[in-house]
Amino acid sequence: MKPEPAKPVMAVASAFHRTVISLRFSDIDALREVTPKIKQSTKYAQIAASISEVGLIEPPVVAHHPAMPGRYLLLDGHLRIDILRSQGRDSISCLLATDDEAFTYNKRISRLAAIQEHRMILKLVEKKVPESRIARSLNIDVNTLQIKKRMLVGICPEAVEFLKDKPVNAKVFGVLRNMRPLRQIEVAELMVTMNRYTDGYARALLAATPQTQIISEAKPKATKGLTEDQKILMERESAQLDREVKLAHSAYGADHLMLVVARGYLARLLENPRIVRFLTQQRPEFLTEFRRIAEIDTMAA
Structure with missing residues (x-):
């Protein structure tokens, strides 16, 4: 019996060129404006602090301009480039994408969730990185860093598993801590099902939690405007x-x-x-x- 011929291996197209390219800011066309309001946001301040403390970690992403040879469209990295420009830089190393569709690129980005940030902080602490430096890179004070380190204390592993990659407000875990483990799992599952991750929604679920499912040490504040019957x-x-x-x-x-x-x-x-x-x-x-x-x-x- 003759062996069957080997099937050809399908090549997977790369989303980026293999090497980064150095570009002047004047050759890059931004797809959106960095407004004064954005510059005053917490996210902008965190990125600026991270760049100042540890440098640029993730290069911006550009693509060839379809109508203007020698120019590039900025797909991702508007805040990073604006911050570096304000620091006096005039060029930057970029990843060159093979697709010029900014939406296609950005919809595949997985933003850092609260639990992922928590685990990142713990790993940095384990590697003996000074807490003051970690705090500066995140643009927070050391006390806030300590709170982020203890964020999952009292949270059952099953609830953490439900929320590990979700855009959960960090205050949610303070609310979950008032509940017994089984109720934490129920609330986490309900938040995922309803696609709602705010601390306000978590507090509403806490208010609707039977007293038997609230830990005895917790003394939640009385909910304003609600009677016991309600x-x-x-x-x-x-x-x-x-x-x-x-x-x-x-x-x-x-x-x-x-x-x-x-x-x-x-x-x-x-x-x-x-x-x-x-x-x-x-x-x-x-x-x-x-x-x-x-x-x-x-x-x-």
């Missing part, structure tokens, strides 16, 4: 909502499949002129709804 009602409705969300989540796949089948079936029916004529004469309200269902984009739905 809190009991919130607890009952929150538990009901949690059950309904989980039920909807578990049935989503089957429901979506049924929608696809029903949509296809109705679309075939509406291709029959006799059926359309009958519905127009006898059941016009059905015809309107059938057409609406047949036109649904099932992926968007």
Whole structure:
């Protein structure tokens, strides 16, 4: 028996050229303006502090200008370039992308989540990096750094696993700390399902948490404007909502499949002129709804 010929290996196209290029700022066209309001933001200050303390870690990303040879479009790194320009620099090393679509590039960027930042801080501390230097690079004081180090104390590992790559407000973990581990998992799962990660939402879930699921050492402040009867009602409705969300989540796949089948079936029916004529004469309200269902984009739905 002859061996089967080896299948050709498909080459994967690289998103960037293999070497960085040095460019003058005057040759780079920004795709958006760095406004005075942005320059006053916390993010801008953190990037500026990081560059001053440890230098530029991630080069900006550029692409060839499609209409102007010798010029480049800035896909990512507007704040870094603005900061370096303000420091007197006139050139920078950049990554050259093979795709000039800024949206395509930026939508694939995974921003640093609160838990990831926490783990990064712990690793730097383990490597004996002075806490004062870590704080300066993050543009925070040492006391805030200490709080970030202790952020996950009292949080159960399962809840951390749910939220590890989510854009969670760091204050959320202070709220979760008031709950027992099982309730922490429920709240973390509900936040992921609802795609809401604010401390306000976490406090609302805490207010709807039964007293038996709050740790005895925690003494949460009384919620303004809520009586005990209203809190009991919130607890009952929150538990009901949690059950309904989980039920909807578990049935989503089957429901979506049924929608696809029903949509296809109705679309075939509406291709029959006799059926359309009958519905127009006898059941016009059905015809309107059938057409609406047949036109649904099932992926968007």
